[in-house]
Amino acid sequence: MAFNDLLGPADTIASVLVPVAVPGAYTYRVPAGETVVPGTIVKVPLGSREVLGAVWDVEPDTGIDPKKLKYISRVYTHARPIDADLRRFVDWVANWTLAPPGMVLRMVLRSEEALEPEAPVAGVRWVSGRQPDRKTPARARVLDILGDGLAWTKTGLAHAAGVSASVIDGLLAQEVLEVIEMPAAPPPPQPQIDYSRVALTPAQQVAADGICGCFEKGPSVSLIDGVTGSGKTEVYFEAIAEALRRGKQALVLVPEIALTEQFLRRFEQRFGTYPAEWHSEITPKTRVRVWRGVANGEVRVVIGARSSLFLPFLDLGLIVVDEEHDTAFKQDDRVSYSARDMAVVRGHLSGFPVVLASATPSIESRVNADQGRYLRFLLPDRASGAALPDLQAIDMRVEGPERGRWIAPALLSAIRHVFAEGDQTLLFLNRRGYAPLTLCRTCGHRFQCPHCSAWLVEHRFQKRLVCHHCGHFEKVPDTCPSCSSKDTLAACGPGVERVAEEVADLFPQARTLVLSSDIQGGPDRLRREMKIVEEGGADIVIGTQLVAKGHNFPKMKLVGVIDADLGLAHGDPRAAEKTFQLLAQVTGRAGRVTGGGRGFLQTYAPDQPVIRALLSADRDAFYAAEIDARRAAGLPPFGRLVAIVVSGPDKGLAEAYARAVLRSAPPAQDLTILGPAEAALAMVRGRHRYRLLALAPRRFDLQAYIRAWLSAAPRPVKGLRLQVDVDPQHF
Ligand code: ADP
Ligand code: ZN
Ligand code: ZN
Numbered sequence: 206m207a208f209n210d211l212l213g214p215a216d217t218i219a220s221v222l223v224p225v226a227v228p229g230a231y232t233y234r235v236p237a238g239e240t241v242v243p244g245t246i247v248k249v250p251l252g253s254r255e256v257l258g259a260v261w262d263v264e265p266d267t268g269i270d271p272k273k274l275k276y277i278s279r280v281y282t283h284a285r286p287i288d289a290d291l292r293r294f295v296d297w298v299a300n301w302t303l304a305p306p307g308m309v310l311r312m313v314l315r316s317e318e319a320l321e322p323e324a325p326v327a328g329v330r331w332v333s334g335r336q337p338d339r340k341t342p343a344r345a346r347v348l349d350i351l352g353d354g355l356a357w358t359k360t361g362l363a364h365a366a367g368v369s370a371s372v373i374d375g376l377l378a379q380e381v382l383e384v385i386e387m388p389a390a391p392p393p394p395q396p397q398i399d400y401s402r403v404a405l406t407p408a409q410q411v412a413a414d415g416i417c418g419c420f421e422k423g424p425s426v427s428l429i430d431g432v433t434g435s436g437k438t439e440v441y442f443e444a445i446a447e448a449l450r451r452g453k454q455a456l457v458l459v460p461e462i463a464l465t466e467q468f469l470r471r472f473e474q475r476f477g478t479y480p481a482e483w484h485s486e487i488t489p490k491t492r493v494r495v496w497r498g499v500a501n502g503e504v505r506v507v508i509g510a511r512s513s514l515f516l517p518f519l520d521l522g523l524i525v526v527d528e529e530h531d532t533a534f535k536q537d538d539r540v541s542y543s544a545r546d547m548a549v550v551r552g553h554l555s556g557f558p559v560v561l562a563s564a565t566p567s568i569e570s571r572v573n574a575d576q577g578r579y580l581r582f583l584l585p586d587r588a589s590g591a592a593l594p595d596l597q598a599i600d601m602r603v604e605g606p607e608r609g610r611w612i613a614p615a616l617l618s619a620i621r622h623v624f625a626e627g628d629q630t631l632l633f634l635n636r637r638g639y640a641p642l643t644l645c646r647t648c649g650h651r652f653q654c655p656h657c658s659a660w661l662v663e664h665r666f667q668k669r670l671v672c673h674h675c676g677h678f679e680k681v682p683d684t685c686p687s688c689s690s691k692d693t694l695a696a697c698g699p700g701v702e703r704v705a706e707e708v709a710d711l712f713p714q715a716r717t718l719v720l721s722s723d724i725q726g727g728p729d730r731l732r733r734e735m736k737i738v739e740e741g742g743a744d745i746v747i748g749t750q751l752v753a754k755g756h757n758f759p760k761m762k763l764v765g766v767i768d769a770d771l772g773l774a775h776g777d778p779r780a781a782e783k784t785f786q787l788l789a790q791v792t793g794r795a796g797r798v799t800g801g802g803r804g805f806l807q808t809y810a811p812d813q814p815v816i817r818a819l820l821s822a823d824r825d826a827f828y829a830a831e832i833d834a835r836r837a838a839g840l841p842p843f844g845r846l847v848a849i850v851v852s853g854p855d856k857g858l859a860e861a862y863a864r865a866v867l868r869s870a871p872p873a874q875d876l877t878i879l880g881p882a883e884a885a886l887a888m889v890r891g892r893h894r895y896r897l898l899a900l901a902p903r904r905f906d907l908q909a910y911i912r913a914w915l916s917a918a919p920r921p922v923k924g925l926r927l928q929v930d931v932d933p934q935h936f
C-alpha cells in the first residue's frame with residue numbers, strides 16, 4: 206500500500222466484520238480517496254489471505270495508532286451497503302446464538318461475484334434511418350425484428366431471424382447496424398398481483414383479511430393453524446399479494462428443498478410467474494443473479510431454505526414460514542440458529558408481519574398464540590370440503606403380519622381395495638435402506654460403524670452397509686467377520702427398501718416408487734419423482750419423512766404407517782410432539798382433494814397418548830397435556846435451554862474436559878446445569894461427545910451467563926472442541 210502512503214496519511218479508520226470465528230471486528234485504515242459507511246462491503250487482508258467483510262463502524266474509538274493498521278484492500282463501490290436493519294439482525298443473531306458476528310455475516314456475503322458490477326454484453330441495434338445497399342429477404346427479416354429500436358445479441362438475433370451470422374456482419378460492415386453495450390440479463394418478470402385468484406372459503410377470508418390488516422400495524426406474528434389441505438397456502442398468497450401491493454418484497458421459507466417444486470408451480474398459477482429460488486442446490490449463476498436482484502429490488506419474491514433469511518433485501522415486507530414446526534428449520538453447524546425464530550426476529554426488527562403456517566404447530570408457537578403474543582387463525586376444514594382421513598390403529602401384538610413380513614393383513618386388504626380403484630397408497634416408514642441392523646445368526650456379531658455409536662444400515666440396492674451419521678460404508682460381506690461362518694448374516698427389522706420388496710412381492714402389477722433421500726440423481730430426480738406421484742403415475746409409494754411434508758398428492762387415498770412407535774423410542778421429551786406432528790402430517794396426505802382418505806397406524810402401543818390423540822383427532826387435549834408437562838418441568842418455552850457439547854477423539858480426555866468446563870460454571874441462582882452426560886449419539890465421526898445442559902427460567906439472561914461461563918472455561922486443546930447450541934432441538 207505504498208502508493209497510498211505517497212498520497213499522504215489516510216486518517217479514516219473503520220472496524221470491519223470478517224467471516225472468521227473471532228468475537229468482534231478488526232480495525233483497518235481506509236485508503237485515501239475511498240469513502241466507506243457502515244455496511245460498505247470490502248475486502249481486507251487477514252493473515253496471509255484476503256477476505257470479504259463489511260464495515261461495521263466508521264471511526265471507532267480504538268485508541269490504536271492508525272499508522273499501525275493495515276489498509277482495506279478493496280471497496281465494493283457497486284454493491285449496496287448492508288443496510289441498518291440487516292446489520293442489526295446480524296448482531297442480534299450473533300448475540301442470541303452466541304456465535305461470532307463475523308460467522309453470521311458470512312451467511313450474508315454468499316457470492317463474491319454478485320458484488321461486482323454486472324458486466325454488460327455486446328448488442329446490435331439498427332442505426333435509425335439507415336438502409337442497406339441491397340435489401341435481401343434475409344436482411345429484411347433482420348431489420349424487421351430490429352424495427353422497434355431494441356438491441357439484441359448477435360446470436361440471439363441470427364436465431365430469431367433465421368439467418369446466418371454473416372448476414373448481420375454484412376449489415377454491420379455497411380454501418381446499417383451498430384454495436385452497443387446492453388445489460389447482460391433483462392430484469393426478471395414481475396409477479397402480477399391479480400393474475401388469478403381463487404374464491405376463498407369464509408375461514409380463509411377471515412385469515413387473509415386479518416393478516417393483510419397487520420401491514421399497517423408494524424411488527425406482528427400470525428399463526429395459520431389449519432388442518433392438512435385447508436388452504437393455508439392460498440391464505441399466505443394473499444399476504445404476499447398485499448406485500449407486493451405495498452411495494453414490498455416477500456420471502457417464503459420452506460423446510461425442505463423438495464417442497465419448492467410444487468410451490469413454484471402454484472405460485473405461477475396464482476401470480477403468473479415464478480418467484481426466485483434460494484437454497485444449496487441452485488447454480489452459481491442463479492446465486493449471483495438472485496443475490497443481486499434481491500439487493501436491487503428486481504426480485505420481488507423469494508422461496509428458499511433457512512439461509513435466505515440472510516439475503517440483503519432492498520425492502521423486505523413479509524416473511525412466511527411454511528411448516529413452521531419442522532425441525533429442519535434448525536441449523537446445527539457453525540451458527541446454530543432456528544430460522545423460524547430468527548424470521549420472527551427479523552420481522553420484529555424491521556417492523557413487518559411474519560406468518561407461520563402449520564397443520565401441527567410447534568408447542569412454542571401454540572403457547573405464543575395462547576398467550577396472545579401471536580395472532581391465531583384457525584382453518585378447521587379442508588378447502589375442498591373433503592373430510593379428514595379416517596384413522597385407525599392396528600395392534601401389532603394381536604393383528605400383526607406373519608414373521609418376516611411388515612404389512613398387517615388389515616392394511617394389506619385396504620391397499621388391495623385402493624389399488625383396485627386406481628387410487629394411490631403411501632406406505633410410510635421413517636427409515637432409509639433395507640434393514641436397520643444386520644447380525645450374524647451364528648455368533649451374534651452386529652455390524653457397527655467404526656466411527657460412530659450406531660449400527661450400519663444395509664442398503665440392498667447399493668449392496669452396502671452404510672452409517673447414516675458419517676457416511677462410512679462397506680461391502681456386505683459373504684462371511685461373518687467375527688466367526689467366519691458363511692451366509693449367516695440376517696437383516697433385522699424393516700427399512701423402506703425392505704417394505705418395497707414386500708410390496709413388489711404382493712403387488713407385482715403395481716407401479717411402485719421408493720422415495721427417500723437415498724435417491725440417486727439428486728434433487729432434480731427427486732422433484733421429477735414427486736411430480737410423478739402428484740400426477741398419479743405411481744400406485745404405491747414407499748417413503749420416508751421426505752414425502753410426509755406439505756405435498757399435495759391429489760390421488761392419494763390411503764396412508765399406512767409401518768411403525769408408528771418409531772419416533773417414540775427416544776427418551777427425549779420432545780419425542781411425543783415430533784411424532785405427533787410427523788404422523789398427523791403424513792396421514793394428512795390421504796384424501797386431500799376428494800375426501801374418503803384412510804390411514805392405518807401399525808403400533809405395539811395403541812394406548813400411547815400420541816396414538817390416542819391422532820385417532821381421536823383431539824389435538825387440543827394432546828397439546829394441553831404436552832404444554833402442562835413442559836410447564837411443570839420448566840422446559841421450553843417456559844424455561845430457556847442452552848446445550849454445551851464437548852467432543853474429542855479421546856473418550857477419557859473429552860469427558861475430563863467436559864467436567865472441567867462444568868467446574869468453571871459461575872454460581873447462579875435459579876439455574877440448573879445437567880451433565881456432563883454422553884450425548885444421544887455418544888460418538889460421531891470418531892469424536893466422543895458429552896453434553897452439558899443449562900436450564901433457566903425465561904427471565905434469566907442465559908446468553909449473558911453462558912458468555913461469562915465460556916470466558917472462564919478452560920480452552921479446548923488437543924483436538925477437543927466446544928460447541929454451544931442455544932435452544933437445542935433435543936432436550
Ligand atoms: P394446505 O397448505 O393447508 O395444506 P393447500 O393450500 O395446499 O392446503 O390447499 C389444498 C388444496 O385445496 C389445493 O389443491 C388447493 O388448490 C385447494 N384450495 C385451497 N383453497 C381453495 C379454495 N378457496 N377454493 C378451492 N380450492 C382451494
Ligand atoms: Zn458370526
Ligand atoms: Zn459413522
